[in-house]
Amino acid sequence: MSKENIFVTKPTLPPLNDLIPYLEKIWETRVLTNGGEFHQKFEAALCDYFGVHHICLFTNATIALVTALQALRITGEVITTPYSFVATSHSLLWNGIKPVFVDIDPHSLNLDPARIESAITPHTTAIMPVHCYGHPCDVNGIQRIADNYNLKIIYDAAHAFGVQDAGGSILRYGDLSVLSFHATKVFNTFEGGAIICPDEKTKVRIDQLKNFGHVGETTVVAPGINGKMSEFNAALGLLQLQHIDSALACRQKIDEAYRLKLAGIPGISCIQNSGECVANYAYFPILVHQEYSMTRDALYALMKEKGIHPRRYFYPLISQFPMYRGLASAHPDNLPVALEISQKILCLPIYPGLEMSVVDEICQLIAHPC
Ligand code: T4K
Structure with a gap:
């Protein structure tokens, strides 16, 4: 057997020297967080990479999921999968929402659309499926049900960086998709995450929510949280994208x-x-x-x-x-x-x-x- 321990994953890192110019810039400008240059550049680079228009960077996917639910004002009950990392459902509990578990498809291991309808009640407001292991959900089947019952869809796409179907990135489906850039993921910024959103208005709301609900110096429009990605993580992300x-x-x-x-x-x-x-x-x-x-x-x-x-x-x-x-x-x-x-x-x-x-x-x- 191999002499060293072999773990389920080992984070990919860029050459250390490549990071130095980014660090020098941060040290020189002293802009460490709150939407600086690297943050903006990383958002733009990710939009380009995925072929989407709006991305909001986060400290991690869990806070991004919690914020995504707030952004769409989801309440009541949300249909979700029991076959995921616990953060998926925890994001619901943190919002006072009741998770309703629906079984998975034995082949894709994702939420089985055939079982969703019977779990819908008058309190159901959304579906939170997971693209488990990066294998895409039956996005069209889930969308049909959401349309019929006027439900929102928030995809937990923590595993799905880079996954595409014939039309492009699978992150374009649903109302929002949430990525994780945790150390154990295919793409990491040590810790990190993002919400992919369909329009500028939603992006503005999410950006406010991840910044305490602040708009300008003296106005607070919502009980937001601190979910901002730092300049260090964003710089690392820019570098990681090259690899x-x-x-x-x-x-x-x-x-x-x-x-x-x-x-x-x-x-x-x-x-x-x-x-x-x-x-x-x-x-x-x-x-x-x-x-x-x-x-x-x-x-x-x-x-x-x-x-x-x-x-x-x-x-x-x-x-x-x-x-x-x-x-x-x-x-x-x-x-x-x-x-x-x-x-x-x-x-x-x-x-x-x-x-x-x-x-x-x-x-x-x-x-x-x-
Ligand atoms: N939704 C889904 C579907 C998710 O899978 C996750 C996270 C989330 C949401 C929430 O995303 P974040 O809020 O984390 O962005 C890990 C991760 O901590 C977790 O991010 C991930 N899913 C989950 C599937 O796996 P653990 O407890 O199994 O990780 P850990 O520390 O045991 O690491 C596994 C192995 O990776 C280690 O044995 C060695 C290696 N490793 C790990 C780390 C952290 C390294 O070599 N270096 C490292 O820095 O949860």
Whole structure:
């Protein structure tokens, strides 16, 4: 086995020397935050990269989700997936909104549109789906339901940097989409996030909300929060953008190698990428079925023993955490697919720089665990 520990991910960083001129500028101008030059340039560069018109940068995706809900004045109940990182639903609780969990599709692992309608009540105001692992949701199916019931859609697109369909970035769907630039994501600014929004008016409102609700020096128009991205994070983002395409290409090679080497192992299956989309290979999830020679958790423990640290994203389900499990929609009978997947899932290491020899060792270990 590899001599060093191998984690589920390892952040991509630009050459340190390339950062120095940016730091020099920050030291020279003493503009550290509150929408300085790098902040503005990074917003513009991201708009260009995604082919969208309006982006609001944030400190992280969680605060961005909380603010997105405020921006659209969402209240009551919101339909969402239990199969995600807990931040998705926490953003609802922070706004006093009741999450209503709906089961996922067994192939995409995203919110199943066929199950949404029966969860709608007179209190439902929005849907918050997640493009899980960067695999696009059934955006058209979800939009049809939202249109029929006059619901807003906020996509948790934390995993979806760079994912495209035939028409361009999938971030253009819904009313708002929220990205994460956390260290563990395909694109990182250490911490960071963004909201993609459809028009200038919404951008102005979100920018006010992430700045305490301030407009000018003496006016406060809303009970906002501090969600502003600093100049350091924005400068890093500008630099990271220069390397993102090669990082995605590296990830694709690792994804392809895993698929090839894991094919045919009894009891192991890979989650398929959507053939119609440009993927970002953010995660490499496999399912460990009953026919495999040991349980998912035994394989997980064995790999850790050997210095390989996969993760069980997303186990347990959000709906199983104490602050959610009392909800009627959190009952296991309501979420059989999500429950089964969460018990079988294992996300293998994937990141630029992961040696092919290590990918090979990981696959050998999975093929011959005993
Ligand atoms: N929505 C969704 C669907 C999300 O997945 C997330 C976050 C959010 C919303 C909220 O986004 P942010 O507010 O964070 O922007 C991680 C991340 O902390 C979290 O951002 C992410 N999803 C979630 C899926 O994973 P942990 O607790 O698993 O991270 P941690 O610290 O165990 O890191 C995993 C591995 O990555 C480590 O074993 C080693 C490596 N690592 C990690 C960090 C932080 C590094 O090598 N360097 C690092 O600095 O939650």
